[in-house]
Amino acid sequence: MAGSLVNHIRIAVLLLFAADFWKRLAAGLKVLFATIRMLLCRLVKGQPLPKPAQNDCCIQLPPDIYKRADPLLYAQYYLMAQGLAVTWDNPDIDIFDGAALVTGPLQPAHPYRVRVRVWNGSYDAPAVGVGVALSYLSFGAQTVSHPIASTAVNLGAKGTIDCPAYAEFSWTTPAIGGHYCVQAQLSWGDDANPNNNLGQKNINIAQMQSPAKFAFTVRNEASAARRFQIEADCYGLPKLRPCVPEAPYGQGQGDTPLPRLAESKARWARALEEQAYGRFPVPDDWSVRIVPDTLSLQPRQEAEVAVEIEPRDAAFRGTKTFNVHVFTISESGSRTMTGGVTLTATKG
Incomplete structure (x- = not known):
């Protein structure tokens, strides 16, 4: 039972x-x-x-816990991709001959000091040991890169005493005369935006002798034939607005300052309104002749481009700066910037 x-x-x-x-x-x-x-x-x-929200990661950390640094410098390719006009005279890369700032052509086989300024786009996350690699190109667009040296900097969060940080290099130019373009590349393993890490300084100055004449090389680094288009503008970095703590950049409701993200978006909107590519054409009182202004190159092929700049007013005295941009043209007709130079013509 x-x-x-x-x-x-x-x-x-x-x-x-x-x-x-x-x-x-x-x-x-x-x-x-x-x-x-x-x-x-x-x-x-x-x-x-x-798609998964965070790179296939199964652990979702809230934004108030997980902060990412954003090391950056004046990055022409990134800025142009956002629709902004650019200059190739990079404000974050300075070249010194002793204590004197160099703004013209570099001498061959001469020692220089190069200083790279590194910023952080994050208000919350510092970055210890940001890599900074310096290299140079022969003067032009898409030319061969030659490493110089690399170092690391400790970068504070935006608005702190350690932002910006500075990396310094000693560089002796090659013995062969000519013009060289300096590039700075940042590296950080957990970068919030790795697209703003490459900056380039490429400037040449010539005395106008009716007209001022420049020449640079365009090289096709791709494994297929490509077409290039070259054009000029007169964009220059605008003067910085004064920092007035009592008058924040943007206001929310009443006198409440905008949150950081809203303020950042407001700054980008104003920049796109005031500094968009195409808003700074060559003025009518100047003549800029680019030969050739379009060209096709086979893989690893190079071609020289000549630029002649002249004022239409023979009485002109002073300096005028021009940017020459090189674009790759796809089969669909879309354009991608591949390089450029900033040229300054002077007349005493």
Whole structure:
């Protein structure tokens, strides 16, 4: 009798577990079929499939815990991709001959000191040991890169005493005369925006002798033939607005300052309004002749481009700066900036 009772209890327990199992299985299948149905609907409608929020990471950290540094400098390729006009006279790369700042052509086989200024776009996250690599190109666009040296800097968060940070290099120019372009490349393993890490300084100055004449090289570094288009503008960095603590950049409701993200977006909007590419054409009282202004190059092929600049007013005295930009033209007609130079013509 006792054994029969135990068997009945055991059977009842098994039935309860079996019922719960089938109930859970049914719920799981329902979720699975709903997910499959949603994915099929997206595919039929041509909608992208959902992706994990943070690089396939299963741990979702809230933004108030996880902060990422954003080392940056004046990065022409990134700024142009945002629709902004640029200059190739990089304000974050300075070249010194002793204590004197160099703004013209460099001498061959001569020692110089190069200083790179590094900023942080993050208000919250410092970056210890940001890599800074210095290299030079022969004067032009898409020419061969030659490493100079590398170092590291400790970068504080934006607005702190350690931002910006400075990296200094000693560089002796090659013995072969000519013009050289200096590039600075930043590296940081957890960079919030790695696209603003490459800056270039490429400037040449010539005395106008009716007209001022420049020449630089365009090289096709791709493995396929490419077409290039070259054009000039007169963009220059605007003067910085004064920092007045009592008058913040933007206001929210009433006198409340804008949050950081809203303020940053407001700055970008103003920059795009005031400094968009195409808003700084060569003025009518100047003549800029580029020969050739379009060209096709095979892989690893180079071509020299000549630029002649002349004022239409023969009485002009002073200096005028021009930027010459080189674009790659795709088969669809879209353009991608591949380099450029800043040229300054002077007339005493």
